[in-house]
Amino acid sequence: MESNSTVTAEQNVSGQVIQALKSSIRGDVLLPDDETYDAARSIYNGMIDKRPGMIVTCANVADVIASVNTAREEGLEVSIKGGGHNGPGLALVDDGLVIDLSDMKGIRVDPENRTVRVEGGCTWGDVDHATHAFGLATVSGVISTTGVGGLTLGGGHGYLTRKYGLTIDNLVSADVVLADGRFVKASKDQHPDLFWALRGGGGNFGVVTSFEFDLQPVKHVVGGPMFWPLDELEPTMKWYRNWLPELPDDVYAFYLVSEVPAAEPFPEDIHGEKVCGLMWCYTGSEDTFNTFAQQARDMAEPVFEHTAKMPYPALQSLFDGLYPEGLQWYWKGDFVKEISDEAIDIHKQFASVPTMHSTMHLYPVNGAAHKYDKKESAWEKRDATWSMVIAGVDPEPDQADRISNWAKEYWKALHPHTMGGAYINFMMEEGAERIQATYGDNYEKLRNIKAKYDPDNFFHINQNIKPA
Ligand SMILES: Cc1cc2nc3c(=O)[nH]c(=O)nc-3n(C[C@H](O)[C@H](O)[C@H](O)COP(=O)(O)OP(=O)(O)OC[C@H]3O[C@@H](n4cnc5c(N)ncnc54)[C@H](O)[C@@H]3O)c2cc1C
Numbered sequence: 369m370e371s372n373s374t375v376t377a378e379q380n381v382s383g384q385v386i387q388a389l390k391s392s393i394r395g396d397v398l399l400p401d402d403e404t405y406d407a408a409r410s411i412y413n414g415m416i417d418k419r420p421g422m423i424v425t426c427a428n429v430a431d432v433i434a435s436v437n438t439a440r441e442e443g444l445e446v447s448i449k450g451g452g453h454n455g456p457g458l459a460l461v462d463d464g465l466v467i468d469l470s471d472m473k474g475i476r477v478d479p480e481n482r483t484v485r486v487e488g489g490c491t492w493g494d495v496d497h498a499t500h501a502f503g504l505a506t507v508s509g510v511i512s513t514t515g516v517g518g519l520t521l522g523g524g525h526g527y528l529t530r531k532y533g534l535t536i537d538n539l540v541s542a543d544v545v546l547a548d549g550r551f552v553k554a555s556k557d558q559h560p561d562l563f564w565a566l567r568g569g570g571g572n573f574g575v576v577t578s579f580e581f582d583l584q585p586v587k588h589v590v591g592g593p594m595f596w597p598l599d600e601l602e603p604t605m606k607w608y609r610n611w612l613p614e615l616p617d618d619v620y621a622f623y624l625v626s627e628v629p630a631a632e633p634f635p636e637d638i639h640g641e642k643v644c645g646l647m648w649c650y651t652g653s654e655d656t657f658n659t660f661a662q663q664a665r666d667m668a669e670p671v672f673e674h675t676a677k678m679p680y681p682a683l684q685s686l687f688d689g690l691y692p693e694g695l696q697w698y699w700k701g702d703f704v705k706e707i708s709d710e711a712i713d714i715h716k717q718f719a720s721v722p723t724m725h726s727t728m729h730l731y732p733v734n735g736a737a738h739k740y741d742k743k744e745s746a747w748e749k750r751d752a753t754w755s756m757v758i759a760g761v762d763p764e765p766d767q768a769d770r771i772s773n774w775a776k777e778y779w780k781a782l783h784p785h786t787m788g789g790a791y792i793n794f795m796m797e798e799g800a801e802r803i804q805a806t807y808g809d810n811y812e813k814l815r816n817i818k819a820k821y822d823p824d825n826f827f828h829i830n831q832n833i834k835p836a
Pocket of ligand 1 (some may be wrong): 430445448449451452453454458459460469488508509510511513514515516517518519520521522523525526557570571572574575576577621691793794829830831
């Protein structure tokens with residue numbers, strides 16, 4: 369990311385300043401020679417190896433305010449760490465100060481008003497666990513270890529998106545520490561411009577110390593994977609592109625290409641087989657699910673199906689074992705409105721994934737997410753049908769080039785057949801043009817709001833929106 373004129377925390381901050389920060393907070397300040405420093409700087413993507421000057425493990429909002437003030441006064445670059453899942457590793461900053469929220473895990477469910485307040489260090493697994501006890505859930509992603517902070521501020525889509533919209537469509541308010549150290553609450557009534565920008569504009573506007581979400585009545589869902597042999601890609605994708613948009617909002621199914629893992633519950637005879645398929649989440653009854661599932665089975669005979677009624681948190685954590693922290697990740701994304709025949713030919717060309725963990729997903733962002741106008745929040749691509757990600761993934765660092773090249777080539781070929789912007793949470797560091805293309809008509813408004821709340825671009829370790 370673009371660097372402001374800043375100094376190096378490790379080299380230029382005096383012991384006195386570090387001591388003053390330490391004594392003013394309830395959390396800790398970790399320096400490179402501390403025992404826990406390496407654990408604190410390790411994030412989900414094993415490809416990232418950044419060395420911050422200091423990591424402040426914040427215990428509460430007061431610690432966040434102290435960290436922001438210290439960094440600003442000392443001229444340090446700042447990054448914000450929530451769940452640490454960001455692909456290009458924007459949770460960390462070389463030499464600068466990391467505001468690490470991961471110890472801030474307070475959650476309070478209000479079952480009467482059907483809302484939940486969540487601190488900035490929570491993962492979606494934390495939230496789903498807490499709300500499930502009340503038979504409630506909000507819109508999260510497809511892996512439980514992803515952080516609430518980064519996912520929400522980017523927009524957020526997941527299994528409940530066709531039924532209940534994006535994560536930001538369920539956001540009621542946010543507590544924010546601004547670049548000047550002020551604390552504000554953003555909602556439809558308080559700082560509405562900031563609230564608008566937070567819903568899709570990423571970590572550009574301040575440190576969100578807690579989020580308040582609406583909850584929906586979701587306890588169990590019917591879901592799981594259904595795979596076809598890869599040579600069924602062309603007919604199944606041609607069928608899927610017309611079938612999904614016509615379905616009731618209760619039906620969610622993302623299309624995927626993958627390789628069958630050599631592990632339970634997959635039968636041995638298909639271990640290592642390249643496949644395409646669907647990952648289902650249905651919020652209606654089991655009986656009606658079967659009507660839709662049968663349409664897919666009739667389309668092509670699955671080589672594997674593992675669909676069942678299950679608690680929502682079980683579906684949301686189904687991939688967790690397959691994708692532990694520390695794998696190598698390189699991903700690229702785009703928004704997709706329609707899947708043309710030409711695009712399907714390109715998918716056929718690249719869909720044989722280079723490694724078992726690598727994958728391509730087409731996540732639906734239609735249904736309830738289409739009920740909102742593109743001007744209602746920073747998320748401009750309300751007319752997208754899918755948010756696509758192509759992810760090269762492998763445990764071995766020596767595979768990093770191979771998986772990155774596959775993702776880049778696949779994306780490069782498909783890009784002309786997409787909408788020209790991507791979900792900011794599925795981008796590596798791809799430059800200002802890509803960010804502008806993503807926000808489209810909302811970009812100038814975002815720049816003005818950035819100028820109002822962060823005129824010096826203090827928060828720039830992110831998919832950066834430059835102040836107007
Ligand atoms: C395996 C995997 C699966 C995923 N699945 C989905 C999915 O289903 N749906 C989906 O929408 N996305 C998904 N994502 C993408 C995910 O939304 C992004 O990686 C997101 O950045 C993760 O948020 P985090 O808090 O874990 O990230 P971090 O790396 O901690 O933070 C990323 C950035 O977000 C900002 N940020 C984080 N917290 C705050 C805060 N409290 N205040 C201000 N800024 C903050 C900062 O700019 C920071 O640089 C997935 C990612 C992975 C790795």
